[in-house]
Amino acid sequence: MSHTLGIRQAQKQKTRQALMDAALELLADQSLSSLGLREVTRAVGVAPTAFYRHFDSTADLGVALVEEALGSLHAVISRLLTATWDSDERIARTVELIADRVGSHPAHFRFIARERHGGVRAVREAIGAQLDLFTEEVRAAISQDPAAEGWSDDDLLMLAGLYVEHMVLTASALLTTAPEDVPRAMRLAERQLRLVSLGRRHWLD
């Protein structure tokens, strides 16, 4: 599986990653639509023209960043969803997971929150597609639950959408929360999820 790359390809990937890392850092206080290609190459210490060996444009780089930020999350989320905990435990674990990821990769989540409704269409769409994927995965998971008995597919999708949106919202809230207030923000997110779960339990009344 793991084919050893030649020195040349390895170097190329290293430069590509350096460009993506630098871009992510520069995006801490600006939006993608104002990110210049020269700005990125300057930060890496590489000629402006080298950029074109890796990306067509900064928009293209943005799409690659979406994959980097959200691609690896599917596996983690799926594992969480298939575990069989009771409702409160699952809620706590979910919020913990989000807080952990936000804590270890803040720039990625900042990027996603910022560009989700941002000025670059291709990136917006890439993020939307990833979130739709998450929504479908969540829908599949909760449809297995005995509590989903009698639910229409449409209602399941509605609920899954609510969960996914809330995850994004929580991540973005945690980003703008001072470290000492993180526990409070986590408890807030948990209460909101608990309220939604209550609504879910009485949906068919």
Place this chain on the structure above:
Amino acid sequence: MSHTLGIRQAQKQKTRQALMDAALELLADQSLSSLGLREVTRAVGVAPTAFYRHFDSTADLGVALVEEALGSLHAVISRLLTATWDSDERIARTVELIADRVGSHPAHFRFIARERHGGVRAVREAIGAQLDLFTEEVRAAISQDPAAEGWSDDDLLMLAGLYVEHMVLTASALLTTAPEDVPRAMRLAERQLRLVSLGRRHWLD
């Protein structure tokens, strides 16, 4: 109350409004952090330097746009909240109101959704402050409701936050919905609100 402005002040306000309108239009496919002052003045047909007679920077203009987009909404929301309808009716009216406003001022809502997590701190904060205001207003309104008996202030704020976030979410969803799918999106938003209301009703169980 309505003091007649001199010709000079009237002209100044007219130019200022033209700058804001042009900016809003240009922001349809870019973020504020990439909006140039020359770009705006060019669109209006005015010298670049004239910009400084009205705003310090494009960020300053952005803050003014936040006020324009959300300032007038408080009165409308308050009126809606104090009306005494039953739960389902209120939900339907709320979603209708949002759909109406989004339909008549799409650029304003696009701007808010885009810059809520955008790259310009001052604008992010201005939007956050406005949303906090809405949250407090909603909290005050639902605390009057008999259903709020026994609720802690913290829980009321949590629920109000959920409602406000959902309004923003619905507005942004309606923006990216094709006209023929708007009714479907509205019904989806209503079902989500109904689920939250169910959770609310059973919160103290």
Place this chain on the structure above:
DNA sequence: CATTCCAGAGAACAGCTGTTAACTGGATGA
């Protein structure tokens, strides 16, 4: 070993940017 390949460098391009300074001419107020 000789050849091909290709990531990155270098230089140059037209055109854009925010900001300054000094100005004009019509509305304003005494």
Place this chain on the structure above:
DNA sequence: TCATCCAGTTAACAGCTGTTCTCTGGAATG
């Protein structure tokens, strides 16, 4: 009527932008 004010203009500044073409030197290939 006449002096003052001030929204908008003109010109110029240094510095930035994306994109092109040409070149180079070390890795890959046979």
